[in-house]
Amino acid sequence: MTALTLLPGTPDPDRLARAWLSVRSEPGDPKVNGLVCEVGAEAAVVRLAAGRVPGGTVAPVRPDPDPRATATAVLDDAARRGLRWACPGDDDWPTALDDLGYAGEVSGRGGAPHGLWVRGALPLAPMTASSVAVVGARASTEYGNEVAGDIAADLAEAGVTVISGAAYGIDAAAHRGALAVRGPTVAVLACGADVTYPRGHDTLLARIADQGLVVSEAPPGDHPTKVRFLARNRLIAALASAVLVVEAAWRSGALNTLNWAGSLHRPALAVPGPVTSALSAGVHHAIRERRADLVTSGADVREALTPLGSPVVEGASGWGRGERRPDDGLDRVARALLEALPATGAIRAAAAAAAAGTTEPEALRVLGALLATGLVERTGDGWRFAGRRGGLPGGAGPRTLPR
Amino acid sequence: MTALTLLPGTPDPDRLARAWLSVRSEPGDPKVNGLVCEVGAEAAVVRLAAGRVPGGTVAPVRPDPDPRATATAVLDDAARRGLRWACPGDDDWPTALDDLGYAGEVSGRGGAPHGLWVRGALPLAPMTASSVAVVGARASTEYGNEVAGDIAADLAEAGVTVISGAAYGIDAAAHRGALAVRGPTVAVLACGADVTYPRGHDTLLARIADQGLVVSEAPPGDHPTKVRFLARNRLIAALASAVLVVEAAWRSGALNTLNWAGSLHRPALAVPGPVTSALSAGVHHAIRERRADLVTSGADVREALTPLGSPVVEGASGWGRGERRPDDGLDRVARALLEALPATGAIRAAAAAAAAGTTEPEALRVLGALLATGLVERTGDGWRFAGRRGGLPGGAGPRTLPR
Numbered sequence: 001m002t003a004l005t006l007l008p009g010t011p012d013p014d015r016l017a018r019a020w021l022s023v024r025s026e027p028g029d030p031k032v033n034g035l036v037c038e039v040g041a042e043a044a045v046v047r048l049a050a051g052r053v054p055g056g057t058v059a060p061v062r063p064d065p066d067p068r069a070t071a072t073a074v075l076d077d078a079a080r081r082g083l084r085w086a087c088p089g090d091d092d093w094p095t096a097l098d099d100l101g102y103a104g105e106v107s108g109r110g111g112a113p114h115g116l117w118v119r120g121a122l123p124l125a126p127m128t129a130s131s132v133a134v135v136g137a138r139a140s141t142e143y144g145n146e147v148a149g150d151i152a153a154d155l156a157e158a159g160v161t162v163i164s165g166a167a168y169g170i171d172a173a174a175h176r177g178a179l180a181v182r183g184p185t186v187a188v189l190a191c192g193a194d195v196t197y198p199r200g201h202d203t204l205l206a207r208i209a210d211q212g213l214v215v216s217e218a219p220p221g222d223h224p225t226k227v228r229f230l231a232r233n234r235l236i237a238a239l240a241s242a243v244l245v246v247e248a249a250w251r252s253g254a255l256n257t258l259n260w261a262g263s264l265h266r267p268a269l270a271v272p273g274p275v276t277s278a279l280s281a282g283v284h285h286a287i288r289e290r291r292a293d294l295v296t297s298g299a300d301v302r303e304a305l306t307p308l309g310s311p312v313v314e315g316a317s318g319w320g321r322g323e324r325r326p327d328d329g330l331d332r333v334a335r336a337l338l339e340a341l342p343a344t345g346a347i348r349a350a351a352a353a354a355a356a357g358t359t360e361p362e363a364l365r366v367l368g369a370l371l372a373t374g375l376v377e378r379t380g381d382g383w384r385f386a387g388r389r390g391g392l393p394g395g396a397g398p399r400t401l402p403r
Numbered sequence: 404m405t406a407l408t409l410l411p412g413t414p415d416p417d418r419l420a421r422a423w424l425s426v427r428s429e430p431g432d433p434k435v436n437g438l439v440c441e442v443g444a445e446a447a448v449v450r451l452a453a454g455r456v457p458g459g460t461v462a463p464v465r466p467d468p469d470p471r472a473t474a475t476a477v478l479d480d481a482a483r484r485g486l487r488w489a490c491p492g493d494d495d496w497p498t499a500l501d502d503l504g505y506a507g508e509v510s511g512r513g514g515a516p517h518g519l520w521v522r523g524a525l526p527l528a529p530m531t532a533s534s535v536a537v538v539g540a541r542a543s544t545e546y547g548n549e550v551a552g553d554i555a556a557d558l559a560e561a562g563v564t565v566i567s568g569a570a571y572g573i574d575a576a577a578h579r580g581a582l583a584v585r586g587p588t589v590a591v592l593a594c595g596a597d598v599t600y601p602r603g604h605d606t607l608l609a610r611i612a613d614q615g616l617v618v619s620e621a622p623p624g625d626h627p628t629k630v631r632f633l634a635r636n637r638l639i640a641a642l643a644s645a646v647l648v649v650e651a652a653w654r655s656g657a658l659n660t661l662n663w664a665g666s667l668h669r670p671a672l673a674v675p676g677p678v679t680s681a682l683s684a685g686v687h688h689a690i691r692e693r694r695a696d697l698v699t700s701g702a703d704v705r706e707a708l709t710p711l712g713s714p715v716v717e718g719a720s721g722w723g724r725g726e727r728r729p730d731d732g733l734d735r736v737a738r739a740l741l742e743a744l745p746a747t748g749a750i751r752a753a754a755a756a757a758a759a760g761t762t763e764p765e766a767l768r769v770l771g772a773l774l775a776t777g778l779v780e781r782t783g784d785g786w787r788f789a790g791r792r793g794g795l796p797g798g799a800g801p802r803t804l805p806r
Contacts, residue, residue, distance in 0.1 A: 143677055272675030275699040287697045296678040296687045
């Protein structure tokens, strides 16, 4: 049986196969991920669906007589839940996640995700290209919340996306700091991207999905488990350009995320606190052991993103990383809106919507998000394009982050 | 003119010459100190007293027709003020201060002191052989005072001498932490060792002199100056086995002491605090720049004293450093008391005083101080010798500090 016989006539069989893997295997299952690395997603589905499951998988993979039907149903169900499926090969797939493949080989844990379920309209790669994971204790102190919120706001204002886990405490303070300045933020969940967890963060998650993205590799509708929290931490570290821990007790999950940053060669950063606070003990230990560098402010964090003083572009759109074009990875509506905006002068959102073939509310939502990426600017007269098509945004070339 | 013609018939002309240098030149004057290194103290006095002053000295050196009379008068005056003169060549001269000669050569600042004026009966070298300088902001916070006091108490209880500058704030908290557990502590002043500065620390300085030592290279009776504060900082760093900063604003003098520790290859340590506190900004900057290692407790500090895990002897008596004998550097009364004490059983202070040829109050004072060095123990029946004569103290050999 070949991949083509498994999913005949499918326009993108790899995509379908990855969706099947996402709902039929556990996030970060090293055996399943290793099999995908070895034989590819489709061939892996052929074997797993036929019951030929590698030994030592995290959870059983049930045989499936018709994986194509299963995968198609999963995608349909996800769409009804307001989720889209992003996976390797997509224009907006964050190549930073490829690093997990290598880290997985080394450590025997994790590996790259099959894909991510995404709630929110913004493109994934540009939103995470210049980003900092801000994580920490759930039972955080007022001090920790204040510092996490301030640093997140500073980063988001500079166009650096704030990634976190939407948990109580430091995670929520970080997301809120970014939301408060209408900056970019991404929540990575251990449950389905459509599931409200924790329950109290219903409104917060809705705001993040509106202004940024809520993503997860867990199946739509599923609930979090311990192994999924650990698998989620690796995604937060891999998606981010750097990981910052604000408060962490001696055995905090945030330190797990910090260690992933080290394995992935991301800057690992930590905010100190009073030595009399148990919630800073884990942070201080990490700094003492040189597993994290001490930072005190958003400026310190931004400096860590350019450790050699190389010029980087502000904004979440990722051109600091290479020869990406300004509109790489944007969805159809966003691209059409960018095409519709003038580089000098400005047009109203209604005119941009008409030119882009979308509604005015949709245009306003996408333009608001593009504002956070630095690709567009809002003037008194409406909206204008702030990048230079086909080159670096911002007109006069790369800007250095403020020191 | 030779040194012998300058100070004919003097039993210790180098000692007299150094006392003259101490009161006629400024502490840490690099030119004067360089001259002493080059030609020796006596020949330096010959030149300086004859008006042949090296260019670029910190302050003018006045010609002196009779330096011997001057020096003798200075020593007599110091004795009246309750001070003794300790200088290189003395049994209890801390050889750690020799490091300043080398650091002075490298940096062009400071250099080794000509000697130290000492208030207090305890021997200088054993008191500083295992020691930590605990310094920080004058306008410290309650948090800083609490942490400095706790760490100082931990160190002093482990027999590690707490060295500081007797200033308001962190310095005072550190001395008080040591005093509170009847542990060893040494104040290094920028004014005469007999001068109460700051005024409010009259009682504190008296307690330090009683239980430990108050020392200075500034002339007896003299007041502090800015250059003397800077010169004093180098002494604090050189006398100590490690330097710890607890709170320091961006341009704090405590950071000057920390930098001296770096130049002198002493461990440079720092306690973090809230990033929202301006009084921790200088500390965090030093940690970020790797000029100091983050510590959170007395245990962390003690670990830094033995970075390679080598066993060290608890106590302020310095046998960790080499083949020193237990009673090296002790004054006559202390040696006589140690000889008088039994190693098993115990005797009353009155009996020890009689055997040592001193008074009971004097014996109690010196025994109390020896208690802090770990050389003697107090039992229900009186006092006993806790070291092993001619070998390591503590009976069963070196003990490793608790981790």
